[in-house]
Amino acid sequence: MWLNDPSDLLRLTLIAVLTYPALVALLRVSGKRTLSKLNAFDLVVTVALGSTLATxxxxxxxxxxxxLLALALLVALQYGAAFLAVRWPPSQRLLKSTPTLLLRDGVLRHDVLQRVRISDSEIRQAARSQGHGDLTRLAAVILETDGSMSVIGREARGDGSALTDVPGL
Incomplete structure (x- = not known):
């Protein structure tokens, strides 16, 4: 059937016109953290928001x-979890994964690559995309909590203070 009831179109239009701005306002109020690069927890909230909006x-x-209450609750829960992670660091273990060291001092860590299901060629691609042509000149390649890879050249390592939360360094 093409259309069950023409009033359904009016309802859909009205609900969309009211709900979409409400969702945008909720996301703006909740801050940039809600819209940042996604870790697993953020992804779940984002998918739940989309599913709720569709419903x-x-x-x-x-x-x-x-x-609207469901959307507000999801955003509030995400905000609360982020607030908790900042105020009580042990909660981060539940909400976020830790960064993973994939290459150290030019040497690929093949056991780790297998565990996280990343190939050597993906490491080389990450190095090239960040302007590096020689893996042996890299201090580290790190799989970040959002799934991106950070590539640190030996000359850019400095005192390594940005690497203190990476196990294995």
């Missing part, structure tokens, strides 16, 4: 007020 728009059984 609000398409399900007649969910009222606008219920949907």
């Amino acid at each position: 609000i728009l398409l399900s007649r059984s969910v009222s606008l007020v219920e949907g």
Whole structure:
């Protein structure tokens, strides 16, 4: 069937016009952290927000007020978890993974690469994309908590203070 009830289109339009700005406002109020590069926890919240928005728009059984409350609760929970992670560091172990050292002093750590399912060629690609042509001149390649790779050249290592939270360094 192409269209069950023409009033469904009006409802969908009205709910979208009201819900979308509300979601944008909630995300703006919650701060940049909500929209930053995603770690596993942030990804779950983002997917849940999208799923909730779709349910609000398409399900007649969910009222606008219920949907807005669901969105607000998800954003509040994410904000609360981020607040907790900043104020009580032990909670970070539950919410975030730790950075993983993939290469140290020019030597690939093959056991770690296998464990995190990253190939040698992906390390070389990360090095090239950050302007490095020689792995032996790298101090470290780190798999960050958001899935990106940081490449640190030996000359850029300095005192290594930015690497203190990376196990194995």
